[in-house]
Amino acid sequence: MQGPAAHAGTASSSEATEDARAGLRAPADGVPEKPGARGQRLSIVWRNVVLMSLLHLAAAYSLLLIPKAQPLTLLWAYFCFLLTALGVTAGAHRLWSHRSYKAKLPLRIFLATANSMAFQNDIFEWARDHRAHHKYSETDADPHNARRGFFFSHIGWLLVRKHPDVIEKGKKLDVSDLLADPVVRFQRKYYKTSVVLMCFVLPTLVPWYIWGESLWNSYFLASILRYTISLNGTWLVNSAAHMYGNRPYDKHISPRQNPLVALGAIGEGFHNYHHTFPFDYSASEFGLNFNPTTWFIDAMCLLGLATDRKQATKTMIEARKAKTGDGSA
Known part of the structure; x- marks a missing residue:
């Protein structure tokens, strides 16, 4: 069984090589390359515009149903939200994109199932795009380049055709x-x-079948509203956490520390740290604070379902703060 996370250590040279091979290392000088083709005309995907508009309108309507729903239905919707989030944070992000820990088959099956509940592209596409995001952060090869504005990095990137650089360099x-x-x-x-x-189907049927909630309430609250909130929680990491907050680890990159995003994305808002130390399984130096995803991974290690957590040492963190940080806490 894996020992305490504090003893997980840093990535070894071979692990660093793997991270480089996966496109997880920042440019040597820490400064993103300049974006190109700024004047490229956007090609709108109108189907996605319509679908996303309808989804958010349905979610707004769902809010009206909250007082009419049974308390168990609201608890079930929140439980589904947590499963959804873990499928992205502990699964597609920290496990498959960054390989910051290892998971045994039962845990990988669980995380893949939860990831399907998230409906944010399959694991392969999610991880591939996220590796491109780290390697080419805030250039035209970054799928949700924050230099193109809050709306683009939040949802707009899903409403237009990918920039040619995203496709070319992603390959x-x-x-x-x-x-x-x-x-x-x-x-x-x-x-x-x-x-x-x-x-x-599953989020809708459980409240209806087990405690007699109406299918209407079940569908709009446990499926539509839960799904929409989880999407926006993930998108805020791409948008708000690249624009608002401090940069105690590397002031030369845009990603920021944003505790509010960390609350909404169950631990993924410490983004300046994450882009500085992308191999760290906790995505934060604060351990369990504001980080339910880290709680989950640690619990899986205690159960023997996860091993080999990678973590930046205190010495490494303090040295990086002194060298490139903005001086904030």
Whole structure:
């Protein structure tokens, strides 16, 4: 069984090589390359515009149903939100994108199932795009380049065709480790079916079948509202956490420390730290504080379902603060 997280240590040289191969290392000088093709005309995907507009209108309507719903239905919706979030944070992000810890087969199956509930593209696409985001952060090869504004980095990037640089440089990333995982391949093969079942059918049927909630309330609260909130929680990491907050670890990059985003994204708002030390399984130097995802990973380690947590040492963190930090706490 893996020892305490504090003893997990830093990434070894071989692990650092793996991180570089996966496109997780920042430029040597810490300064993002200048974006190109700034005048490129956006090609709007109107289908996505319509679908996202309808989804958010339905979520707004869902708020009116909250007083009419049974308390158990609201608790179930929140439970589904937590599962959804873990499928992204502990799964697609910290495990498959950054390989910051190792997970045994039962845990990988659970996280892939929760990830299908999240409905944010399959694990392979999510991890590939996230690796591009780190390697080419805030350039035109970054899928949700924050230099193109809050709206673009939050949701706009999903409403337009990808910049050619995203496609071109994304193809050069080594994603062989993702394709080597049978869980990732299975989820990708049956993604549409798994999304229908996990994101919409299961959340709707449980309250109706077990405690007699109406299908209408169940669908709009446990599926539509929960899904919309979880989407925006993830998107705030791309937008708000790249624009608002301090930069105690590296003032030369845009990602910020944003505790409010950390609350909404169950631990993913300490973004200046994460972009400085992307291999750290906790995505923060504060351990369990504001970080339910870290609680979950630590619990899985205690159960023997996760191992090999990577973590930056205190010495490494303090040295980086002194060298490139903005002097804030």
